[in-house]
Amino acid sequence: xxxxxxxxxxxxxxxxxxxxxxxxxxxxxxxxxxxxxxxxxxxxxxxxxxxxxxxxxxxxxxxxxxxxxxxxxxxxxxxxxxxxxxxxxxxxxxxxxxxxxxxxxxxxxxxxxxxxxxxxxxxxxxxxxxxxxxxxxxxxxxxxxxxxxxxxxxxxxxxxxxxxxxxxxxxxxxxxxxxxxxxxxxxxxxxxxxxxxxxxxxxxxxxxxxxxxxxxxxxxxxxxxx
Amino acid sequence: xxxxxxxxxxxxxxxxxxxxxxxxxxxxxxxxxxxxxxxxxxxxxxxxxxxxxxxxxxxxxxxxxxxxxxxxxxxxxxxxxxxxxxxxxxxxxxxxxxxxxxxxxxxxxxxxxxxxxxxxxxxxxxxxxxxxxxxxxxxxxxxxxxxxxxxxxxxxxxxxxxxxxxxxxxxxxxxxxxxxxxxxxxxxxxxxxxxxxxxxxxxxxxxxxxxxxxxxxxxxxxxxxxxxxxxxxxxxxxxxxxxxxxxxxxxxxxxxxxxxx
Numbered sequence: 001x002x003x004x005x006x007x008x009x010x011x012x013x014x015x016x017x018x019x020x021x022x023x024x025x026x027x028x029x030x031x032x033x034x035x036x037x038x039x040x041x042x043x044x045x046x047x048x049x050x051x052x053x054x055x056x057x058x059x060x061x062x063x064x065x066x067x068x069x070x071x072x073x074x075x076x077x078x079x080x081x082x083x084x085x086x087x088x089x090x091x092x093x094x095x096x097x098x099x100x101x102x103x104x105x106x107x108x109x110x111x112x113x114x115x116x117x118x119x120x121x122x123x124x125x126x127x128x129x130x131x132x133x134x135x136x137x138x139x140x141x142x143x144x145x146x147x148x149x150x151x152x153x154x155x156x157x158x159x160x161x162x163x164x165x166x167x168x169x170x171x172x173x174x175x176x177x178x179x180x181x182x183x184x185x186x187x188x189x190x191x192x193x194x195x196x197x198x199x200x201x202x203x204x205x206x207x208x209x210x211x212x213x214x215x216x217x218x219x220x221x222x223x224x225x226x
Numbered sequence: 227x228x229x230x231x232x233x234x235x236x237x238x239x240x241x242x243x244x245x246x247x248x249x250x251x252x253x254x255x256x257x258x259x260x261x262x263x264x265x266x267x268x269x270x271x272x273x274x275x276x277x278x279x280x281x282x283x284x285x286x287x288x289x290x291x292x293x294x295x296x297x298x299x300x301x302x303x304x305x306x307x308x309x310x311x312x313x314x315x316x317x318x319x320x321x322x323x324x325x326x327x328x329x330x331x332x333x334x335x336x337x338x339x340x341x342x343x344x345x346x347x348x349x350x351x352x353x354x355x356x357x358x359x360x361x362x363x364x365x366x367x368x369x370x371x372x373x374x375x376x377x378x379x380x381x382x383x384x385x386x387x388x389x390x391x392x393x394x395x396x397x398x399x400x401x402x403x404x405x406x407x408x409x410x411x412x413x414x415x416x417x418x419x420x421x422x423x424x425x426x427x428x429x430x431x432x433x434x435x436x437x438x439x440x441x442x443x444x445x446x447x448x449x450x451x452x453x454x455x456x457x458x459x460x461x462x463x464x465x466x467x468x469x470x471x472x473x474x475x476x477x478x479x480x481x482x483x484x485x486x487x
Contacts (some may be wrong), residue, residue, distance in 0.1 A: 049310075067486070071312040081304045085239055097232025098311035134308070 002027045002175050003048060003144055008057035009161050010043050010199075017043035019199045020057075025144070025175055030166075030189055032207070033179040034221055035196035041179040042078065043146055044196070045148045050198065061144060071101065074142040074177035078149040084122030091121075095136050107139035113165050115159075127154045134162060145176040151186065187217035195224055229313040233321035236308075245329040248285060252336040255281045259340060271348040278337050278344065285333045286373055289326045290380045300388045300485075309486050316334065316479035321367040323377055323475065330373045334365030371467040378474035379403075385481040 003025040010017040018040045025031065025048075035041050046052040047059050048075070062069050082091065088111050095102045110116075114131040121129050132151055147166070151159050159182060166176060167189055180186050181225030187193075193210065195203035201226050210220055238245075259277055264270045299305045308318055338361040344361070345352060352360065387400055 068484075070310060073310075075310055077303070077306060079303050081297075081302045081305065081485075083240060083304050090239060094232060094236055094307065097228055097235070098313055100312070183351065 001025070003061040004059070005044070005047065005054075006058040006060075008047060008054045010040075010047060010052060016164070016199050018047070018054075018196075021196075021199075021201050023194065023201065025177060027143075027175055029171055029175045029191045031175065031177045031192045031194055032183075032190035032217065033177055033185060033194050033196070034183060034217070035179075036225060038198075039196040040199040041100040041123060041196055042148055043199075044077070045146050045179060046179065047145050049073055051075065054073060066122075069143075071099070072143045074137045074140050074147075076133060076137040076146045076147045076150060076151070077147075078152060079096075082121045082129060085120055087120040088116050088118060088132060089136070091132060091136050092139075095139065096144055099140055101141045103139050103141055106141075107135060110135035110165055114161055127158050130154055131158065131162065134165065143174055145174065145178075147176065147178045149179055149181070151182045156185070163189055163198050183218045183221055191219050192216060193220070195221060197225060229311075230317050230321060233313070233317055234325060237325040239304075241292050241295075241325065241329075244288065245325075245478050248292075248329060248333055249336070251281075251284075251358060252333065252340070255337070259344060271344065274344045275341070278341055281339055282334065282368065283332060285337075286376055288331050288375060289373065291328050292329075293322050293377050294380050294384055296381065297384045298389060300384075309482075314462075314479075315482035315486065316475065319381055319475050323374070323471075324383060326377050327369060327374055330377075331365065331369050331460050332396045334369055334373075338362065338365040366460050367464070371463045374471045375467050375474065378471045378478065379467055382474050382478040382481070385478050385485070389481050389485055447477055 001024050005023045008021045009019055020043065021040075023044075033041050033044065043052065045058055047054055048061065048066060050059075050061075050070055059066060062072060066073065086094070092104060092107050095107070096104055111132075114135050116132045117124060117128055121132060124132065130150065130152070131154075134147075137147070138145070150162060150166070154162065163186060166178070176187055178186070178189075187207070190207045192206050193203065194201065203220065204222075207217060210217060215223075255277065259274045262270060262273050262277070264273060296305070341364075342352065342357055343359045383400055383403060387397070
C-alpha cells in the first residue's frame with residue numbers, strides 16, 4: 001500500500017476538519033477527491049503531504065509518517081504562488097537544485113505540452129502560472145502526486161491540456177490524488193472516486209464500477225450530496 | 227552544496243535589485259561627501275565622517291528590509307517550493323544571511339575606501355597598515371559585530387511572527403524589538419570600536435587627529451606613533467557576535483523546519 005489514513009480525525013479548535021476517516025491508496029491509481037467547499041478535501045491532502053498532523057489516528061506514506069518521506073511526495077497546493085521574477089528557465093534551475101528527483105527532460109516536455117509562455121511569472125496570467133506550477137510539480141519522479149485543485153480558475157481549453165499532462169505522467173508505480181470541482185472534465189481520468197461530506201467519507205468507489213452501473217461521477221456526486 | 231548554491235542563486239535573483247541599489251548608492255554618498263566644502267579641515271572631516279556613519283546605518287537598515295522580505299514571501303505562499311524541498315532548514319536561513327552579509331561587506335568596504343579618501347583630504351597620510359584597517363578590517367569588524375546579528379535577528383523575528391500569527395499588541399513589541407536591535411547593536415559596535423580599536427600607525431595618527439578635533443590632549447603631538455598593532459579588533463566582540471548569530475540562525479532554522487509541517 002502506497003499510503004494509508006487509519007481512523008483519522010483532524011480538529012481545528014472546535015471545528016472538525018475530518019472525522020474518523022479511513023482510506024487506502026494503492027500504487028498506480030488516479031483518485032478523484034470530490035466534495036463541496038469545506039468538506040475536508042484540502043485537510044485530507046495536507047495530512048497526506050505531512051503539512052498537517054492528525055488530531056487522532058495514523059497517516060502513513062510508504063510505511064512512514066509523511067514528513068519522513070516528503071522527498072517522495074509532490075504536493076501542489078491550491079494557493080501556492082511562485083516568485084514573480086521567475087520564468088520557466090529559472091523555475092527549472094531552482095527545481096533541479098532543490099529536488100534530486102526533478103527530471104529536466106520531462107519538465108521541458110511538460111512546458112511544451114502545457115504551452116507555458118517563456119516570460120516571467122509576474123507577467124503571466126493566472127492560468128499560465130498554474131500551468132507553470134503544474135509542470136514544475138509533474139516533472140518530479142515521485143511516488144505520490146497530491147494535487148489540490150489544479151484546475152481552479154483555468155479555462156476549458158487549458159483544462160484539457162492539463163488533464164492530458166496529468167494522464168501522461170501516470171506511472172504504474174505511482175499514484176495521483178486529485179481534488180477538483182471540474183468533475184465533468186476530469187471524470188474520465190479517475191480510476192477511483194472518493195467523496196467527502198462535512199469531513200466524513202460518504203463514497204469510495206471504482207470509477208469503472210460506476211460506469212458499469214451506467215452512472216457518471218457527476219451524477220453520483222449530485223445524488224450523494226443532494 | 228548544490229542546494230546551498232541554488233539557494234544563493236535564488237537569493238541573488240530575488241534581491242539583486244536591492245543589492246545593486248545599495249552598492250550603487252556608494253556613488254551618491256561619494257558625491258554628497260565631496261560636496262561638503264566647509265571652512266576648516268576639522269569641520270569638514272567631522273561632517274564627512276558623520277555622513278559616512280549615517281550611510282553605514284542606512285545600509286544596515288536597507289539590508290534588514292531586504293532579508294525581511296521573507297515576510298512577503300510567506301504571506302503570498304511563494305516560499306512553498308522551498309519549504310517542501312528536502313534541503314535542511316538551516317541552509318535556507320544561511321543562504322539569505324550569506325548573501326546579505328556579502329552585499330553589506332562590499333558596501334562597507336566602499337564606505338571604508340571613502341573614509342580613507344576623507345582622511346587623506348584632511349591631511350592625514352595613512353600608512354599601508356592603516357589603509358588596510360580602514361578599507362578591509364574596519365568594515366569587516368562592523369559587518370561581523372553589527373550587521374550579522376542584526377540580520378539574523380530580523381530573520382528570526384519574521385519567521386516567529388509568521389509561525390505564530392501575532393496579535394496587533396504583540397506586533398508592537400516585535401516592531402520595538404526590530405527597531406531596537408540595530409540601534410542597540412549600533413551603539414554597542416561604536417562603543418566597542420571606541421574602546422578596542424588600537425592606536426593607528428599614522429602620521430600624525432588618527433587617534434591624535436580625533437583627540438585634536440575634540441580638544442583633548444594627544445598622545446604624540448606632531449610625532450610619529452610607532453605602537454605595534456596586533457590586530458584591528460577586540461576578538462571578544464567577534465566571538466560574541468558570531469556565537470549570537472549562530473544561536474539566532476539555529477533558532478530561525480528550527481522555526482523554518484516547524485513551518486515545514
